[in-house]
Amino acid sequence: MRIAVPNKGRLHDPSVELLERAGLHLVDGADRQLYAQTVDPDVTVLYARAADIPEYVADGAADIGITGLDQVREAEVDLVDLRDLDFGRCRLVLAAPEDDDSVTAVADFEGGRVATEFPNITRRFFEEQGVDVDITEVSGATELTPHVDIADGIVDITSTGTTLRMNRLEIVAEVLQSSVRLFAREDTADAEKVQQVDMALGSVLSAEDKRYLMMNAPEDALDDVKEVLPGMGGPTVMDIAGSDDVAVHAVVEESAVFETINDLKSVGASDVLVTEIERLVE
Numbered sequence: 531m532r533i534a535v536p537n538k539g540r541l542h543d544p545s546v547e548l549l550e551r552a553g554l555h556l557v558d559g560a561d562r563q564l565y566a567q568t569v570d571p572d573v574t575v576l577y578a579r580a581a582d583i584p585e586y587v588a589d590g591a592a593d594i595g596i597t598g599l600d601q602v603r604e605a606e607v608d609l610v611d612l613r614d615l616d617f618g619r620c621r622l623v624l625a626a627p628e629d630d631d632s633v634t635a636v637a638d639f640e641g642g643r644v645a646t647e648f649p650n651i652t653r654r655f656f657e658e659q660g661v662d663v664d665i666t667e668v669s670g671a672t673e674l675t676p677h678v679d680i681a682d683g684i685v686d687i688t689s690t691g692t693t694l695r696m697n698r699l700e701i702v703a704e705v706l707q708s709s710v711r712l713f714a715r716e717d718t719a720d721a722e723k724v725q726q727v728d729m730a731l732g733s734v735l736s737a738e739d740k741r742y743l744m745m746n747a748p749e750d751a752l753d754d755v756k757e758v759l760p761g762m763g764g765p766t767v768m769d770i771a772g773s774d775d776v777a778v779h780a781v782v783e784e785s786a787v788f789e790t791i792n793d794l795k796s797v798g799a800s801d802v803l804v805t806e807i808e809r810l811v812e
């Protein structure tokens with residue numbers, strides 16, 4: 531089974547890190563090598579540009595791929611979105627010079643010019659809006675185009691908004707919300723190995739906001755301890771050799787840890803340990 535992964539840029543490191551955390555360790559992959567075996571002899575990683583990965587999956591060069599939803603929408607290929615991998619979150623927006631009052635709404639672009647790295651997404655957006663525009667495709671530095679009279683506005687990626695602000699552009703409309711996803715083809719989505727990889731990646735993401743709590747408590751405080759411990763079924767309770775206390779283990783939301791520990795101490799728990807969880811296979 532071949533999985534296409536971004537070979538460079540902002541998506542490369544988080545993609546490789548996620549595979550490693552999911553246990554799909556890469557082996558023998560030299561830095562410039564565009565493929566790598568993994569610890570699973572049935573899973574090979576192919577490295578490609580984020581923009582090319584939709585075609586890699588659609589054409590069968592890879593069975594699944596990790597890339598931005600914006601890249602798949604721009605490629606206009608029909609893929610199965612298996613899972614949001616919760617990074618590379620950004621928006622495609624229509625933006626125009628902040629000091630140009632003639633283009634402050636989508637309709638103002640009627641008969642106007644829009645520069646973008648995403649001509650297909652842009653064309654479809656304006657078609658849906660019933661606005662006729664002239665689209666100019668550029669390969670980067672899109673934010674400059676309205677200031678050198680190449681376009682009246684742009685459709686481009688934004689996440690912090692810094693680049694738009696620095697280039698005195700303001701958002702007129704949101705075109706697409708995007709993040710990095712695990713994509714498959716219709717004919718590969720249900721394959722056993724694809725399901726295994728999807729589950730492994732999901733188990734890492736499920737565990738990220740959970741913590742494992744371990745503590746000791748007097749047996750007669752157990753009911754109060756159970757009251758305090760939220761979520762995931764009942765806690766695990768174990769006898770401690772040579773002690774009247776019991777050991778209690780539970781999985782809790784990371785956001786609840788601070789308050790839960792205070793409550794546990796108040797009902798008599800002691801020696802409370804908090805650890806991260808590598809993977810949580812539901």
Ligand SMILES: Nc1ncnc2c1ncn2[C@@H]1O[C@H](COP(=O)(O)OP(=O)(O)OP(=O)(O)O)[C@@H](O)[C@H]1O
Binds near residue numbers: 581599601687
């Ligand atoms: N500023 C950003 N914030 C969040 N995600 C982004 C941002 N820019 C790009 N992305 C996501 O990363 C994907 C790849 O981005 P892009 O094609 O710009 O390559 P890159 O990884 O930024 O490398 P480079 O731009 O240097 O070629 C985009 O399709 C989008 O999904």
Ligand SMILES: O=P(O)(O)OC[C@H]1O[C@H](OP(=O)(O)OP(=O)(O)O)[C@H](O)[C@@H]1O
Binds near residue numbers: 671686687688691
């Ligand atoms: O909202 P911000 O946080 O400012 O991010 C938006 C910028 O990020 C991307 O550029 P990138 O840095 O990837 O360079 P690129 O244009 O070469 O892709 C995108 O093309 C925008 O220019």
Ligand SMILES: [Mg+2]
């Ligand atoms: Mg970029």
